Amino acid sequence: MKRTSTLTTGLLVLLALAGVQCARSSPPVGVPGEACTGDRPGAPCFVMRIMCIGDSNTQGGGGLPSFRYPLWFDLQDSGRLVEFVGTRFSIVGENGTSVPNPDDYPNYYTSFDRDHEGYAGLRTDEVLPLVSQFVASQTPDVCLILLGTNDVGQRGFSGVQDGISNLEEIIGKVRGQAPATVFLLATLPPIGSGSWYVANADFLPVFNNLLEFSVLLWSTPQSPVALVDLRPLLNLATDILPDGLHLNAVGQEKVALVMHDALIAALDGSLLPPTLATPSLQEPSFETLGLIDQEHSTLSLMDWVYPTQSNLITGVFNPGSDSYQNAEGAQTPVGAEGDEVLSLENLGGDPSLGWVYQVLPTTLESGKTYRFEIAVGQRLPGNSRGTTAYGGYEMQLLAGNRVIASSINQVTPVPGIFESDMLTVNTADLESAPLGAPLSVRLRQSWSDAGTATDFDWARLSVW
Ligand SMILES: [Ca+2]
Numbered sequence: 001m002k003r004t005s006t007l008t009t010g011l012l013v014l015l016a017l018a019g020v021q022c023a024r025s026s027p028p029v030g031v032p033g034e035a036c037t038g039d040r041p042g043a044p045c046f047v048m049r050i051m052c053i054g055d056s057n058t059q060g061g062g063g064l065p066s067f068r069y070p071l072w073f074d075l076q077d078s079g080r081l082v083e084f085v086g087t088r089f090s091i092v093g094e095n096g097t098s099v100p101n102p103d104d105y106p107n108y109y110t111s112f113d114r115d116h117e118g119y120a121g122l123r124t125d126e127v128l129p130l131v132s133q134f135v136a137s138q139t140p141d142v143c144l145i146l147l148g149t150n151d152v153g154q155r156g157f158s159g160v161q162d163g164i165s166n167l168e169e170i171i172g173k174v175r176g177q178a179p180a181t182v183f184l185l186a187t188l189p190p191i192g193s194g195s196w197y198v199a200n201a202d203f204l205p206v207f208n209n210l211l212e213f214s215v216l217l218w219s220t221p222q223s224p225v226a227l228v229d230l231r232p233l234l235n236l237a238t239d240i241l242p243d244g245l246h247l248n249a250v251g252q253e254k255v256a257l258v259m260h261d262a263l264i265a266a267l268d269g270s271l272l273p274p275t276l277a278t279p280s281l282q283e284p285s286f287e288t289l290g291l292i293d294q295e296h297s298t299l300s301l302m303d304w305v306y307p308t309q310s311n312l313i314t315g316v317f318n319p320g321s322d323s324y325q326n327a328e329g330a331q332t333p334v335g336a337e338g339d340e341v342l343s344l345e346n347l348g349g350d351p352s353l354g355w356v357y358q359v360l361p362t363t364l365e366s367g368k369t370y371r372f373e374i375a376v377g378q379r380l381p382g383n384s385r386g387t388t389a390y391g392g393y394e395m396q397l398l399a400g401n402r403v404i405a406s407s408i409n410q411v412t413p414v415p416g417i418f419e420s421d422m423l424t425v426n427t428a429d430l431e432s433a434p435l436g437a438p439l440s441v442r443l444r445q446s447w448s449d450a451g452t453a454t455d456f457d458w459a460r461l462s463v464w
């Protein structure tokens, strides 16, 4: 079959012609951790990081910058501190003959944030293997996904089935690295007779209906998934180019408006279920496994998630008196609670991604103070676990994927006892705090020496 006017071929030709990459865009807004320039000088700045993932309708091409351009300026008009993130920054054919017309898109190379994850021509199964890498380098708070047209157009009903299943896997891969991400999934735009995909256009409503149902199944309190319904909005005659596939300038504006409203809802936390009155940490004392004296187990806990790095041994330990004072049998080590503790041991190597975390079923609220406390233990030298030294620690409190308070080695416990460290943060002290985002806490070792160990116990969270 001759494939003309597909999301793949026409644009790939342009892409090949384009060749050269443009200079990277510099987002006009601040980055997390840098001070904002608002009325609280020096306050940490939380800019919501939005990652647009999709095919050519997200990448843009043929001189059209995609819905991202009007969306960006709609968000600016709403006064939102946002940043588009992604590892890509060009439209198809940019640097060729298809640079966005400066009369129509005057701010394309200046105040527009061009970063994206749009891949012209790709199906869900082709984007899926790229996800872990681009999320690792550009952690999003919100993923805006418009993907699946190439699946349905090229493969009909099997494209529907595989497309939906791959979207679920894409969400899973993002959550693997950014567990509190909000997902906004757009329904697919109509397909016209300008494209050979039109032979499978009857499967579009099947895909869109299945997507509408699936987002309900995929959504969790920690990581909401919502539909951005383009169906009532778009029609072929006015919003799609003659190629039958791509949004024209009018279509892009329409899509941007509905995506803007969905993003505002996400940023304001209204996609999340109501907050629980009293947030509480589960398994605060790591006693679930019921270990006997000197026993160590790497079995999973119910509510704490362990890292999977092979250089780190994460588990629960019932220390003996050769590790901590007063730890004989089922007694409580000095400064700890109960008889079991969380144990992080390093076989040698980087512990920086070795976070043990717990996401709470509660969200960050304005005008409140949050305090996270934990006891940190340094084992006695010559202990029977065979660990030779203390491994240090870092503790963090997060809202969404954002660190809102952090402490690294503020306390050095005396060998043989536990000492507590605490983080306290009031949302009023955070400029543009990620309100509405789910809270989580996490812990890790801080030093990379082989044979080191750090134990944690008695986790406490208070809010007032
Ligand atoms: Ca305990």
Ligand SMILES: [Ca+2]
Residues within 6 Å of the ligand: 292, 293, 294, 318, 319, 320, 321, 327, 328, 329, 330, 331, 339
């Ligand atoms: Ca013991």
